[in-house]
Amino acid sequence: MIYFDNAATSFPKPETVYRAMENFMKNIGGNPGRSGHRLSIESAKIIYQARKNLAKLFKVKDSSRIIFTANATEALNLGIKGLLEPGDEVITSAFEHNSVMRPLRTLEKEVKVKVKVIPPSKSETVDLEKLEENITKHTKLIISIHASNVTGDLMPIEKIGKIAKKHNVYFMVDAAQTAGALPLYPEKIGIDLLAFTGHKALFGPQGTGGLYIKERVELKPLKQGGTGSNSEFEEQPDFLPDKYESGTPNTVGIAGLGAGVKFILEEGIEKIKKRKKELTEYLLTKLETIKGIKIYGNKNLPAHRSFSEGGENKTSIVSFNIKNLSSSKISQILSEKHDIMTRPGLHCAPAAHKTLGTFPEGTLRISLSYFNTEQEINQLVKTLKNFQIERCKQIKTDSDRYLFASI
Numbered sequence: 001m002i003y004f005d006n007a008a009t010s011f012p013k014p015e016t017v018y019r020a021m022e023n024f025m026k027n028i029g030g031n032p033g034r035s036g037h038r039l040s041i042e043s044a045k046i047i048y049q050a051r052k053n054l055a056k057l058f059k060v061k062d063s064s065r066i067i068f069t070a071n072a073t074e075a076l077n078l079g080i081k082g083l084l085e086p087g088d089e090v091i092t093s094a095f096e097h098n099s100v101m102r103p104l105r106t107l108e109k110e111v112k113v114k115v116k117v118i119p120p121s122k123s124e125t126v127d128l129e130k131l132e133e134n135i136t137k138h139t140k141l142i143i144s145i146h147a148s149n150v151t152g153d154l155m156p157i158e159k160i161g162k163i164a165k166k167h168n169v170y171f172m173v174d175a176a177q178t179a180g181a182l183p184l185y186p187e188k189i190g191i192d193l194l195a196f197t198g199h200k201a202l203f204g205p206q207g208t209g210g211l212y213i214k215e216r217v218e219l220k221p222l223k224q225g226g227t228g229s230n231s232e233f234e235e236q237p238d239f240l241p242d243k244y245e246s247g248t249p250n251t252v253g254i255a256g257l258g259a260g261v262k263f264i265l266e267e268g269i270e271k272i273k274k275r276k277k278e279l280t281e282y283l284l285t286k287l288e289t290i291k292g293i294k295i296y297g298n299k300n301l302p303a304h305r306s307f308s309e310g311g312e313n314k315t316s317i318v319s320f321n322i323k324n325l326s327s328s329k330i331s332q333i334l335s336e337k338h339d340i341m342t343r344p345g346l347h348c349a350p351a352a353h354k355t356l357g358t359f360p361e362g363t364l365r366i367s368l369s370y371f372n373t374e375q376e377i378n379q380l381v382k383t384l385k386n387f388q389i390e391r392c393k394q395i396k397t398d399s400d401r402y403l404f405a406s407i
């Protein structure tokens, strides 16, 4: 089996992640911070340590400013709905995932929040001049994806952060695809809210994620309830992280996430970044040898150009189409006949596909992990190249005829 769907969720995880989760389930199991007994205290320590590990990875001084959530979607909803009020304006990019666009469109409809979507310019994934021109006295928030989950292209978040600061506007980043993949330090680059997911490059299990909240940023909590603290009061505690973390947490998941982040800290984020960059470059170079392929993103630059211009402009995600072949059919056959996992279609990001001109058909997405290899990439490319030759001989139905028409 070859797994190339790490932008959906990473697989496999480091061994230590499985062991941490099994250890919690078999040997600890207590409800963190709820009781005074040994197992409850052990559980609370696991959560504390995971928070500390994340604070170290993101170079955040006060770990209590990292709130655990069920995923990036919940973190984004907390930031967006916790901040925006009727009449506010929000500016965002044309590459956002639905976990940003849907809460924004809901607020637009329900409470008349005004949403402005800024297209890319010739040289950047977002037109920074247009973005600045669109700031008014009602603009409360700029929100941007860090790396597109369709193309892997990075947004110029440092430049956006500067513009937000200049105009005294909050800046929120959706780092679902970059937390754990690239160095990312919100306190260095003026990010007020950083949403991340635990189950992708951070190597945690599904059902984990979080939100970094900068000092003095006040959000309305999405929920209220038991926190194990201040139990004598019926009002929600006002201190972090309890203000935003009501209800028994996903301790087994957070145990796994803590171990995933520890793995990254021990390997080193620079080493992980370098290896994934090598693999992505290798993948791009190999894909370019396929007849009729169109690779999207980074202004369609081939690998050697997209990575040689200094700085980072891509994560380990590559989206493409092959002339006359449907991405969903290729993905299905790769899975069923060749045991290679990829993701076709729209990737929950219709806005990005409209921007790229690939809506509604979408693209085939290959997303690499630190654990993928050059041999696996060779296998994929060889399979794609043989694909048409093999299948053309076996055309049986009209839909096959369309799908496998020669290029």
Ligand SMILES: Cc1ncc(COP(=O)(O)O)c(C=O)c1O
Pocket: 007, 008, 071, 072, 073, 074, 097, 099, 145, 147, 148, 149, 174, 176, 177, 197, 198, 209
């Ligand atoms: C860019 C981006 N934002 C947000 C999300 C949502 O993450 P989650 O499913 O963990 O809520 C994803 C998931 O694919 C994503 O790629």
